[in-house]
Amino acid sequence: MKIELATEKDYKYIVERDRHIPETLVRTKINANEIFIIRDAEKEIGWMRYGYFWDSIPFMNMIWIDEEHRGQGVGKEIVLYWEEIMRKKGFELIMTSTQSNEDAQHFYRKIGYRDAGCLLLETQPLEVILTKNL
Known part of the structure; x- marks a missing residue:
């Protein structure tokens, strides 16, 4: 397995799977080095x-692992990889979130994230905010 910054050649793969970001922003995120691709x-x-x-605390917005590669530690590996990069950049705190009806909250807690609050929007399940000190 290899983790590297996404490039233009990864654009199609990402937009075909990422339904949580406007397609027009994918290139912006690639160009800002804010997407890592896993191969x-x-x-x-x-x-x-x-x-x-x-604008100051690294916030992990989305992890996607293709179905056939889930449950093999790939998610944990990418999170730990990102954490180390953020640590090297001098950040002491990182964040993420997950909806309260998703199992991801248990994954994040297992690897050291702590509940920091929540957000309730009218049309969405409760969003659990999690933080981790690096």
């Missing part, structure tokens, strides 16, 4: 996208 034998198997909460 297995040179084939894309997933990605991780992040941004910044309050």
